[in-house]
Amino acid sequence: MALIVQKYGGTSVSDAERIRAVAQHVAQTRHNGHEVVVVVSAMGKFTDDLIVLAEQISPNNPDREMDMLLTAGERISMALVSMALSTVGVESASFTGSQAGIITDTTHRRAKILEMRPDRIREALDDGLVPVVAGFQGVSTERDITTLGRGGSDVTAVALAAALKADVCEIYTDVTGVFSADPRVAPKARQLTTVSFDEMMEIAATGGRVLMLRSVEFARRHNVPIHVRSSFTWEPGTWIVEEDPTMEEAIVSAITDDTSEAKITVAGVPDRPGVAATLFRELANNGINVDMIVQNTSLHNVTDISFTVAKIELEAAMTACQKVQQEIGAVTVTSDDQIGRVTIVGAGMKSSPGVTALMFETLYNNGINIEMISTSSIRISCVLHADKVGDAVRHLHSAFGLDAE
């Protein structure tokens, strides 16, 4: 008998029919002898509708009240799921984030979990019930309702799985698992059976849309195996687990792409200490998240700094750069929003020389120019012209032997 946390996303509970299908699956899991804790998101686009409603009141609403508003969606879906369980003979009880003991800090809209006190969930399990928990929400140390930000329901599920020492956290969604590349970009993309936490973190960080980086980090820290699978096919999907040193690893597991960012280049900067600190402090003070940063080799004591930011933050980032341009002595500040990033991820990469060379050769042989490069021990990212991203993903997918037969 295993303890399984099952998280159902918005598309999995979008209407009464889908909710009944979820209940059937939970009943089947129980029938197979397992204990189940269910975590739910709001139905379909319900939370988006609430945001529209709030914007009709005002474009700028207090975060505390936005959290109070946005948590209504999970409350509705968890009650409906619990009702549906009752119709298939499974006794259950629903719990808000607060009732489930999810204690967060006081940062509304993107609260961090400080502590898990899932006493009522444990009691419910001991009483033979299936607890149905609202994802995405908690209660702050000031006793106010908080939300966990984007991907928050996954975080709830992983955190509960960790606190309850569950055997697995199953994330049900509208795709069948994690793929070797986005199938819309690379038609020959294959579904992966297993991915390591480290690989999944790189995939999530560089454009994989299945899981947010945050929940993968949480799962890795607490060593909670995640199983990403579909609530439409109910077939086994992709397992995200701790790297097994005895296993032979794929050199490259996945190719990701991301065209949501723009590039800023601060050129002709005197190569002296403190320049980068001044620049990125100013960006941070304006709440701008910087992703890739590349500083070119210094020539004649003058250097260029390039970095990427989300396109929607480009204007604010440019303003911040122009503000410090004189102070840091930069000659020009330019931007380019016609870029994309292609990344190869693989835990086996660190012990395989030649991966970098093969990546660059493949791009070169296909006439694709590289604008920026950034690497980690298990990832290589290249920034390219946006038009070339699709081609790059397909050629790299072939070159690294990932194409499905």
Add this chain to the structure above:
Amino acid sequence: MALIVQKYGGTSVSDAERIRAVAQHVAQTRHNGHEVVVVVSAMGKFTDDLIVLAEQISPNNPDREMDMLLTAGERISMALVSMALSTVGVESASFTGSQAGIITDTTHRRAKILEMRPDRIREALDDGLVPVVAGFQGVSTERDITTLGRGGSDVTAVALAAALKADVCEIYTDVTGVFSADPRVAPKARQLTTVSFDEMMEIAATGGRVLMLRSVEFARRHNVPIHVRSSFTWEPGTWIVEEDPTMEEAIVSAITDDTSEAKITVAGVPDRPGVAATLFRELANNGINVDMIVQNTSLHNVTDISFTVAKIELEAAMTACQKVQQEIGAVTVTSDDQIGRVTIVGAGMKSSPGVTALMFETLYNNGINIEMISTSSIRISCVLHADKVGDAVRHLHSAFGLDAE
């Protein structure tokens, strides 16, 4: 400076525009130097929509989960009202029933308030905020979310007003106040300026739709003045207050009507002790609420018992009566769903002989037959044929001098 609890019903918060109007009114009340606590219902028909959704899952859902579901509506409207207050410069904070310290028993769907612990509401007031509280909901002694049943938001408002020792509980709705009769039935009906708690209880119990009996009872017990008024005109409405013995009272204040009930007659029953007990115990065991009961004068030791029940419970009530018919020795059990009840209510009635006679004469002179009669010290109800109800209300309204000039 007064402390005012303002309760806004579903039509008062039905969309962003109406919510902004509510915020303006709260701001104006604060500007006039008063402290304000707001209690809100769910927007328009939102709760009805949730019930439809639940019925799509199953016709019979666990009450605990229905409560979890149904409380989502107030959570949405209270957050939106709080946001709207912020746009007009009024600092506020929203509170769920649980956060507002509304402690109930564990009877889901129609919980009773056991205790009020509005510490956080008091703190918010002391901090200069306008607390916005979800109506209709509380938290049980078992820490589960409960709802207070029909008219529950009014109960929340009155209970908070009592606990906070507010000067008045204002109930904002889509009518301008309490009328001397239903204006749709009696076009000459007048709006009443003041009604005593006792009168309002009789009005609520016999067909007045503005307030539920329960909240009036609560207000009377705690002596909380209620002011029923419109959130569309914002004009002063009707005050419901403790009877002032120094005031000269209207003999008759209002005529109410109710056509939602049916009549059952259990005829030819031996007039011996225990018969009525057996009959009404059986009805109670089947969860049927009996309203008016009349037992005719016994003749030859045989009596007839007539009573009214809600039309929707008629079938179940007939079944219950037929079940005990033999045991109590009744000759026939018949029903009539073409009846209506007309009631005259007035605190001055108890000291005015002749009111009963005037009522019966008025009906007789207009060719209206009386099928059942029931009285209290400040009320007389007559059951008539359903077709005659409108005529009866209009003639009585005239006869008792209530017609507007």
